[in-house]
Amino acid sequence: MLQYLTIPVTPFQQNCSLIWDDQSLQAAVVDPGGDLEVLLDAVAKLGLKLEQIWITHAHVDHAAGTAELAERLGLPIIGPHPGDQFWIDRLAASAQSYGFPPATAFTPTRWLQDCDTVTLGSHTLQVRHCPGHTPGHVVFHSPEIKRAFVGDVLFAGSIGRTDFPMGNHEDLINAIVQRLWPMGDDTVFIPGHGPESTFGRERKSNPYVGGT
Numbered sequence: 001m002l003q004y005l006t007i008p009v010t011p012f013q014q015n016c017s018l019i020w021d022d023q024s025l026q027a028a029v030v031d032p033g034g035d036l037e038v039l040l041d042a043v044a045k046l047g048l049k050l051e052q053i054w055i056t057h058a059h060v061d062h063a064a065g066t067a068e069l070a071e072r073l074g075l076p077i078i079g080p081h082p083g084d085q086f087w088i089d090r091l092a093a094s095a096q097s098y099g100f101p102p103a104t105a106f107t108p109t110r111w112l113q114d115c116d117t118v119t120l121g122s123h124t125l126q127v128r129h130c131p132g133h134t135p136g137h138v139v140f141h142s143p144e145i146k147r148a149f150v151g152d153v154l155f156a157g158s159i160g161r162t163d164f165p166m167g168n169h170e171d172l173i174n175a176i177v178q179r180l181w182p183m184g185d186d187t188v189f190i191p192g193h194g195p196e197s198t199f200g201r202e203r204k205s206n207p208y209v210g211g212t
């Protein structure tokens with residue numbers, strides 16, 4: 001069975017998640033934006049074997065710790081989609097301008113495309129490309145535990161910003177409606193910031209995409 005723990009990191013309180021198999025304790029970390037000591041402390045306390053880094057998108061609060069973590073532990077970097085090369089190239093400058101610790105760009109071990117899968121032990125998660133907040137944003141969906149790690153695509157009661165360079169509001173709405181809603185009303189999503197919700201609840205009450 002897959003388990004997960006969400007740990008807010010960075011001054012932006014970004015929801016970094018550890019996902020693991022409770023038998024083998026093989027683990028992946030989604031969006032290590034920073035506070036690596038906090039993350040590694042949790043990994044040690046849980047007794048996990050951290051094997052992979054999965055990235056939803058390359059904004060600084062989600063990806064600034066990636067290069068350092070990959071180098072320190074020798075981990076592969078999976079994702080995001082190549083559309084986010086623009087943001088990877090700007091990681092160092094973004095970290096500086098937002099007052100984050102120094103960050104460096106990284107080269108993903110594996111870029112992700114729509115309908116790819118990622119595996120953790122014997123578990124498979126589906127990858128969907130959900131552009132709009134950033135051009136190369138991906139989400140990770142586990143049908144097995146009915147959870148989706150959606151980064152900054154959708155929040156409880158809100159949606160991702162599209163006023164950054166290369167943001168696109170129409171793309172974002174299309175991604176939510178065409179690629180997230182089919183995961184099912186009872187699927188719980190873990191957004192990049194703030195509390196969890198379900199797709200069903202957002203379909204009813206989210207002021208940006210309710211009724212779609």
Ligand SMILES: [Zn+2]
Pocket residue numbers: 057059062133152
């Ligand atoms: Zn973002």
Ligand SMILES: [Zn+2]
Pocket residue numbers: 012014059061062152192193
């Ligand atoms: Zn964010």
